[in-house]
Amino acid sequence: MLTLEHVGICAKDTVKLKDWYVKVFDFKIVYDNKKEMPTFFLLMEDQSMIEIYPAENPTDQGNNKDQGIRHLAFGTDNIEKEYQNLQNHQVEIIEELKTNPKGVSTVFFRDIEGNILHFIQRPEPLYK
Structure with missing residues (x-):
């Protein structure tokens, strides 16, 4: 069986970004390699994790329609x-909180480094 263990976010400032996720979402720090620019693993309630690690080549923030992985969705x-x-x-x-005709609600937002995140609430799961 495969599971999604973690998603990595390459950060300009790993400490500030870690602090933001802990403050806003109450994620738990389960790993800190204690280097000058540390890597952190943050645990979510469902036991999945977010890894925050240092960027070597910082870039400008993209938008949600650029090629590649563009957002993380939290149910x-x-x-x-x-x-x-x-x-x-x-x-x-x-993107403000909205609900589509099928009853799916979403809100899109950015973390402090510009990464796109969103919440989604579905009246029925996509799968059974």
Whole structure:
């Protein structure tokens, strides 16, 4: 069986980005290699992780339609609560909370380094 163990985010400032994810989402730090520019693993409630590691070649932020992996989607069963949390932390919202005709709700936002993230709440799973 394959699972998604972690997603890596290459960061300009690993400490600041780690602090942002911990503050906004309450992720738990489970690894810190304690180097000058450290690598961190942050644990989510579902036991998946985000790795934050140092960039060697910083680039400008892209948009959601550029080629390649462009966003991370976090599923939730209370998108209104998560949206309020984003607002409480003055997170940059790039697409406001909306619900499509099928009842799927989304909100797109950026972390402090410009990475695109979004919350999604589905009335029914895509699979059974």
